[in-house]
Amino acid sequence: MGRKKNKGKSSNYSDSESHDSGLIDITRKKFRLGDYVAEKVIKGVAFLSITIIVLIFTFVFREAFPIFNSSNGEKKEAAVQTVKDSQETYGSVTDQTPVAQTQETYGSVVDTSAKEGVQETYGEVTDKQQVQEQYGVQTSQDQDTISASKSTYTVNAGSGTDDNRSAIKTLITKDWVPVSDKPRYGILALIIGTFKITLISMLFAAPLAILAALYTAVFATKKMKEIIKPTIELLAGFPSVVIGFFALMVLATFLQNFFHYETRLNSFVGGIAMGIAAIPIIFTITEDALTAVPKSFYEASLALGASKWQTAFFVILPAATPGIFAAILLGIGRVFGETMIALMATGNAALMTLNPFDSVRTLAATIGAEMAEVVFGDTHYNVLFLIGSMLFIFTFVINAIAEFYVKGKLMKRIQGK
Amino acid sequence: MINSLRKNIKGIVIEGITLFSAILIVTIVVVMLTVIFIGGKDQLSWEFLTSFPTDGMTKGGIFPALYGTALLVIIMSIAAVPFGTITAIYLTEYAKENSIIAKTIRFAVRTLAVIPSIIYGLFGLGFFIKFVGTHIDGAFFGGELKWGQPNLLWASLTMALLTLPVVIVSVEEALKTVPQELRAASLALGATKWQTIWKVVLPGSLSGIMTGTILAVSRGAGEVAPILFTGAAYYLATLPGLGDQFMVLGYHIYVLTTQSANVDQTLPIQFGTTCVLLLLTFTLNMSAVILRYRIRKKKNS
Amino acid sequence: MILEKIHTENMYLYYSGKMALKDISIQIPEKKVTAFIGPSGCGKSTFLRSLNRMNDLIDGVKIEGKVMIDAINIYDKNIDVVNLRKKVGMVFQKSNPFAKSIYENIAYGPKINGINNKNQLDEIVETALKNAAIWDEVKDRLGDSALGLSGGQQQRLCIARTLAVNPEIVLMDEPASALDPLSTAKIEELIVQLKEKYTIVIVTHNMQQAARISDNTAFFYLGELIEYDKTKKIFTNPERKQTEDYITGRFG
Numbered sequence: 012m013g014r015k016k017n018k019g020k021s022s023n024y025s026d027s028e029s030h031d032s033g034l035i036d037i038t039r040k041k042f043r044l045g046d047y048v049a050e051k052v053i054k055g056v057a058f059l060s061i062t063i064i065v066l067i068f069t070f071v072f073r074e075a076f077p078i079f080n081s082s083n084g085e086k087k088e089a090a091v092q093t094v095k096d097s098q099e100t101y102g103s104v105t106d107q108t109p110v111a112q113t114q115e116t117y118g119s120v121v122d123t124s125a126k127e128g129v130q131e132t133y134g135e136v137t138d139k140q141q142v143q144e145q146y147g148v149q150t151s152q153d154q155d156t157i158s159a160s161k162s163t164y165t166v167n168a169g170s171g172t173d174d175n176r177s178a179i180k181t182l183i184t185k186d187w188v189p190v191s192d193k194p195r196y197g198i199l200a201l202i203i204g205t206f207k208i209t210l211i212s213m214l215f216a217a218p219l220a221i222l223a224a225l226y227t228a229v230f231a232t233k234k235m236k237e238i239i240k241p242t243i244e245l246l247a248g249f250p251s252v253v254i255g256f257f258a259l260m261v262l263a264t265f266l267q268n269f270f271h272y273e274t275r276l277n278s279f280v281g282g283i284a285m286g287i288a289a290i291p292i293i294f295t296i297t298e299d300a301l302t303a304v305p306k307s308f309y310e311a312s313l314a315l316g317a318s319k320w321q322t323a324f325f326v327i328l329p330a331a332t333p334g335i336f337a338a339i340l341l342g343i344g345r346v347f348g349e350t351m352i353a354l355m356a357t358g359n360a361a362l363m364t365l366n367p368f369d370s371v372r373t374l375a376a377t378i379g380a381e382m383a384e385v386v387f388g389d390t391h392y393n394v395l396f397l398i399g400s401m402l403f404i405f406t407f408v409i410n411a412i413a414e415f416y417v418k419g420k421l422m423k424r425i426q427g428k
Numbered sequence: 429m430i431n432s433l434r435k436n437i438k439g440i441v442i443e444g445i446t447l448f449s450a451i452l453i454v455t456i457v458v459v460m461l462t463v464i465f466i467g468g469k470d471q472l473s474w475e476f477l478t479s480f481p482t483d484g485m486t487k488g489g490i491f492p493a494l495y496g497t498a499l500l501v502i503i504m505s506i507a508a509v510p511f512g513t514i515t516a517i518y519l520t521e522y523a524k525e526n527s528i529i530a531k532t533i534r535f536a537v538r539t540l541a542v543i544p545s546i547i548y549g550l551f552g553l554g555f556f557i558k559f560v561g562t563h564i565d566g567a568f569f570g571g572e573l574k575w576g577q578p579n580l581l582w583a584s585l586t587m588a589l590l591t592l593p594v595v596i597v598s599v600e601e602a603l604k605t606v607p608q609e610l611r612a613a614s615l616a617l618g619a620t621k622w623q624t625i626w627k628v629v630l631p632g633s634l635s636g637i638m639t640g641t642i643l644a645v646s647r648g649a650g651e652v653a654p655i656l657f658t659g660a661a662y663y664l665a666t667l668p669g670l671g672d673q674f675m676v677l678g679y680h681i682y683v684l685t686t687q688s689a690n691v692d693q694t695l696p697i698q699f700g701t702t703c704v705l706l707l708l709t710f711t712l713n714m715s716a717v718i719l720r721y722r723i724r725k726k727k728n729s
Numbered sequence: 730m731i732l733e734k735i736h737t738e739n740m741y742l743y744y745s746g747k748m749a750l751k752d753i754s755i756q757i758p759e760k761k762v763t764a765f766i767g768p769s770g771c772g773k774s775t776f777l778r779s780l781n782r783m784n785d786l787i788d789g790v791k792i793e794g795k796v797m798i799d800a801i802n803i804y805d806k807n808i809d810v811v812n813l814r815k816k817v818g819m820v821f822q823k824s825n826p827f828a829k830s831i832y833e834n835i836a837y838g839p840k841i842n843g844i845n846n847k848n849q850l851d852e853i854v855e856t857a858l859k860n861a862a863i864w865d866e867v868k869d870r871l872g873d874s875a876l877g878l879s880g881g882q883q884q885r886l887c888i889a890r891t892l893a894v895n896p897e898i899v900l901m902d903e904p905a906s907a908l909d910p911l912s913t914a915k916i917e918e919l920i921v922q923l924k925e926k927y928t929i930v931i932v933t934h935n936m937q938q939a940a941r942i943s944d945n946t947a948f949f950y951l952g953e954l955i956e957y958d959k960t961k962k963i964f965t966n967p968e969r970k971q972t973e974d975y976i977t978g979r980f981g
Contacts, residue, residue, distance in 0.1 A: 035812050035815055035816050036809070037801065037808055037809050037812045037816060038801055038808065039807055040807050040809050041809045041811070041812065046621060046623075049622040050522065052514070053514050053518045053521075056514040056515055056518070057514065057518030057522075057533055058533070059592075060515060060533055060536040060537045060592065060593075063536075064539060064540065067555075070555040071554055073554065074558070219452060220453070222448075223446065223450035223452075226446035226447050226450045235450070239450050239453075241717070242453070242457050243453065244717065245457060245710070246456075246457050248650075248710065248713040249650075249706070250649070250678055251651075251652070252652045252678040252681050252682055253464070253702055254460075256464075256702050257463065257464065259685055259686075260467075260695075260699075287456060290453055294453070318435060318436075319443075320438070320439040320443055344542050344544075345542070348546060349544065350544065350545065350653035351652050355685060355686060375544060382550070382553070382656065382657045383656060383657045387558065396554070399550040406542055407539060410538065411535075414535060414538065524788060525788075609821060610825055612783060612821065612825070613821065613825045613826075613827070613887070614827075615783070615786070615814060616781065616783060616814055617841065617890065618812065618815030618838060618842070618894055619811070619838075619841045623841055627841075628827060632828060
């Protein structure tokens with residue numbers, strides 16, 4: 012939009028300028044609207060990516076937040092009648108009151124200072140004192156009415172407050188039974204399952220990808236490189252649902268026939284499939300790190316009488332360690348949040364075992380499988396967002412480590428200690 | 429003598445292991461391709477591509493899924509490409525290479541690239557549907573539920589966020605291939621910075637913007653997790669509009685394999701759909717690779 | 730005292746805090762060819778680029794002292810750099826035509842100045858190409874890509890492109906260094922013609938070239954202006970020992 016306007020403007024202002032150079036006035040800074048607007052727009056848009064991250068933080072966490080408030084909310088049991096309106100906001104969104112407003116106030120119940128921030132962000136609430144009081148009540152009530160009114164989905168015997176409170180209590184258990192008379196949200200089994208599958212996939216993918224990268228960077232002829240690299244690029248372009256499909260239809264059967272285990276879909280199959288998805292990431296970054304090692308290292312080592320493989324293993328590989336570390340980290344990040352493969356190839360049973368041949372359910376798969384059926388605003392819904400927040404933080408941290416720590420180290424190492 | 433022989437054998441073994449790893453990866457890819465193409469090739473027909481599913485999705489074609497995928501990636505590109513391009517312009521033309529702002533933006537872009545796609549789905553639900561959509565309904569439709577629910581628009585915008593880094597990285601690379609001398613030439617002729625970007629830099633990097641768009645489309649066409657609960661539908665008898673849920677290839681594969689009552693019966697359709705999706709993403713990726721190859725060649729010449 | 734077209738006074742240039750030009754004071758007359766010579770890295774190109782503020786594009790460049798054009802300090806806060814560059818054009822060492830047609834290359838500058846009238850543009854293009862002595866070679870293929878021209882033609886095209894904006898001063902940064910002798914001769918001939926209308930400042934590492942085409946010559950060494958005088962004097966009877974050494978080829 013800015014551009015079109017601009018183009019017109021840029022010719023406009025210069026129309027007034029004479030082509031005769033003698034008259035060009037350089038002593039006064041000319042205001043050029045086109046350039047001004049373009050620059051402002053470009054700068055503004057450039058902040059979009061930062062904004063998005065902040066928004067993701069805000070909105071994913073916001074939906075997860077009510078869980079922690081409800082345990083306080085129970086004290087304000089009175090004033091049941093006032094709630095009719097806000098209850099509708101959640102369930103069917105027929106009320107004018109924006110949902111955001113109602114949810115903001117969850118924050119306020121727990122922590123007044125937090126509320127300040129939230130209110131500023133959305134700028135909805137006018138009378139803090141009053142609103143805080145009112146919504147504080149609604150909070151507990153909301154949960155109550157929702158779980159009751161949506162009993163078609165969630166058969167819920169206890170009140171919403173109870174539900175939320177027990178949700179927190181059950182969070183650190185191994186039972187993930189979100190839909191039942193007494194819902195339990197134990198995410199321990201999910202966490203263990205996710206780590207288990209991540210470990211399996213890394214044990215499979217990391218050595219394979221790193222060794223292949225080493226081959227490509229050090230030993231391979233030009234012709235081999237021209238086969239391997241495009242193939243990896245091809246693999247990187249595989250949609251994960253296709254890999255999931257392959258794992259579900261072909262790999263699972265193949266592996267079962269080979270290893271003779273009982274459950275067809277399990278963390279082993281899922282781990283291998285996710286490993287396949289992670290190979291391109293690990294390979295590419297490792298290869299980059301290996302080729303970034305200065306040629307002089309290589310030549311010096313060869314000149315000292317070391318053979319090619321000794322040079323590869325004792326000179327090049329160590330010099331590129333930080334890069335390989337980053338590669339593995341990003342591979343872990345990829346696997347940790349992988350949803351479609353987990354949904355399709357892991358069996359999706361939240362069992363807490365260390366046996367790789369048992370079915371497993373990952374954090375991401377839980378969100379993917381249950382979010383579509385859940386009641387908006389329900390405890391179950393909030394817990395799923397909480398899981399999402401955990402995934403987000405985990406990958407964010409992993410990326411930050413890969414970015415700052417590893418890069419700094421790699422630079423130091425290659426540019427001379 | 430013996431020592432060096434042993435050394436040699438060791439070297440051969442070690443090189444062999446690395447070679448084996450590389451070959452294993454290539455084999456996996458080839459096997460996956462072969463299995464899916466062999467399984468799906470009998471399904472591929474004009475009819476399969478252009479007809480609706482019938483008999484409770486156990487027969488018929490995938491037209492609505494193709495249509496939904498096309499709409500999804502088009503709307504997604506309309507949102508992601510301009511914003512991605514502008515961000516790339518900022519990073520290459522305006523920001524100083526080592527300024528804190530530029531570094532922060534780059535970090536943000538890379539973070540966006542590694543955030544799991546399911547998180548984008550959650551964000552789409554929490555932000556577009558529950559926040560923006562609900563507010564729109566509240567403001568314009570008297571609270572009637574219209575935009576505060578999953579639909580094509582929200583799914584496409586969610587996907588646009590996911591593919592934004594892809595566009596940014598490709599365009600940035602292309603902008604960098606425009607020689608600095610051309611910028612200098614334009615500025616020395618009395619062009620302003622923006623005129624230089626608009627008339628010299630951008631035309632010189634059109635193929636890069638194309639590459640970015642294609643890669644983004646390929647990514648968007650294959651991703652399922654972000655649209656699981658922001659708009660994808662199991663089955664629809666009609667073609668969707670902006671405010672409707674929609675069918676999409678990837679999700680179609682997922683529901684057929686895991687949610688359908690008789691998985692075995694739909695097996696040919698599953699393979700067929702997977703084959704179509706794979707062919708689609710491959711064609712896109714290959715053209716992007718060729719385009720990028722051309723850009724790099726131009727740069728080196 | 731009458732100021733010449735370009736005039737600097739105690740000008741210093743720092744690159745990331747490091748001094749690159751030291752105390753340059755020089756007067757460059759109108760409608761003459763002034764050559765800057767000196768060994769590579771002596772600062773002559775840097776100085777040239779600071780005359781139309783092309784150094785602004787490089788991070789960390791700081792300038793002190795006065796750089797006056799028509800008695801206006803071009804590093805004043807209020808100076809409009811865009812207009813300054815219209816007034817002070819520049820031809821670069823490596824020919825850098827846009828990936829557009831020959832016609833569009835020349836028309837680029839005028840179009841940016843808001844001239845969109847086809848007839849007027851045609852006229853400007855023809856004049857510029859004629860002034861750059863390349864009209865006869867390209868008049869039948871104005872629509873062809875400029876990248877298809879030979880190196881020498883490309884460079885003359887770039888000169889024509891600069892002339893099309895109608896500057897008063899043309900800065901040339903080793904414009905013939907990458908060309909064969911024949912093309913170089915053509916460019917030199919062209920420069921001599923151009924001084925009728927334009928003030929020309931040329932950086933060259935080729936002393937014969939400076940001797941052939943310039944009226945005045947300045948010798949730079951290690952960021953300092955060592956000697957500046959009539960070309961004839963510099964090449965026959967230099968004041969300073971360093972100049973003499975350089976000219977007689979004892980170093981550089």
